Amino acid sequence: MSEYEPVKKVSLVCAKGGLEEVYPSLIMANGARMEGIEASIFFTFFGLNAIVKKTHENLKVATVGNAALNLAMPMLKMPITMPFPTLLGAIPGVSNFATWLMKREMEKLDVPPVGEFLEMMSDAGVELYACKMTVDMYGLTIDDFVPQVNGIMTVGEFYEKSAGAQIIFT
Amino acid sequence: MATREIAGFTVEVDSDGYMTDYKSWNNEIAEAFAKEQGIDELTDRHNIVIEFMRKEFEENGTGPSIRKLNKQSGVSTKELYQLFPGGPAKKAALIAGILKPQGCI
Numbered sequence: 001m002s003e004y005e006p007v008k009k010v011s012l013v014c015a016k017g018g019l020e021e022v023y024p025s026l027i028m029a030n031g032a033r034m035e036g037i038e039a040s041i042f043f044t045f046f047g048l049n050a051i052v053k054k055t056h057e058n059l060k061v062a063t064v065g066n067a068a069l070n071l072a073m074p075m076l077k078m079p080i081t082m083p084f085p086t087l088l089g090a091i092p093g094v095s096n097f098a099t100w101l102m103k104r105e106m107e108k109l110d111v112p113p114v115g116e117f118l119e120m121m122s123d124a125g126v127e128l129y130a131c132k133m134t135v136d137m138y139g140l141t142i143d144d145f146v147p148q149v150n151g152i153m154t155v156g157e158f159y160e161k162s163a164g165a166q167i168i169f170t
Numbered sequence: 171m172a173t174r175e176i177a178g179f180t181v182e183v184d185s186d187g188y189m190t191d192y193k194s195w196n197n198e199i200a201e202a203f204a205k206e207q208g209i210d211e212l213t214d215r216h217n218i219v220i221e222f223m224r225k226e227f228e229e230n231g232t233g234p235s236i237r238k239l240n241k242q243s244g245v246s247t248k249e250l251y252q253l254f255p256g257g258p259a260k261k262a263a264l265i266a267g268i269l270k271p272q273g274c275i
Contacts, residue, residue, distance in 0.1 A: 030236075036256030109273075110235045112237055120237060123251070
């Protein structure tokens, strides 16, 4: 048994909208609820892609300028040390292929697609918020978001809501 | 390997308190574990989850993910969190007499 106080509440900030950038926030927030920890996610900047109705099912793995794609190499039966040439990544369809590959591997691990994941998390009690400033910047309204989104908040409200929480930026 | 007394039985448990031999589990042990976790009474709905978890464990050597529980046991995620407040997969595994689930989902 740990001698430290257990974590009771987490607030995650999801600021990026690539598939491999959104999943960590979802998995960590859902995992928190599984441990009985209060959890919320504040989606901001490109992270909003993950909760917009029209885009959340179509998040992509970027294959241009993504220096960590070597990690995908073992899925293609190639060494993990092999870099993925960014020029190849620019060929149409390559990003779709990488995305498909990642979704397939996630499904094997029982990780749901983003839409189903948001429903599951909402049922588990994770609160989902969109950042007011970026919502205004992109000209969106609450109706553009999936119904699981609890609301739109300013940064100040995010900090108020996060009282007593560990804040995690992913 | 540690042992502990529960509901008048002596069972082997791991360092987190989960039973290491799911076969020596019975309903009285389940009731006692549940009380320790703040669940006063195991209802039919609890038992559906417990039975599903034990079946999964027997077949796969680990408890199911919440997603699988939701899809296959007929108990929704929402209800699962109500039945086992504060960590459904972990608490249900403890009460079901199986090892702590290894998945992150």
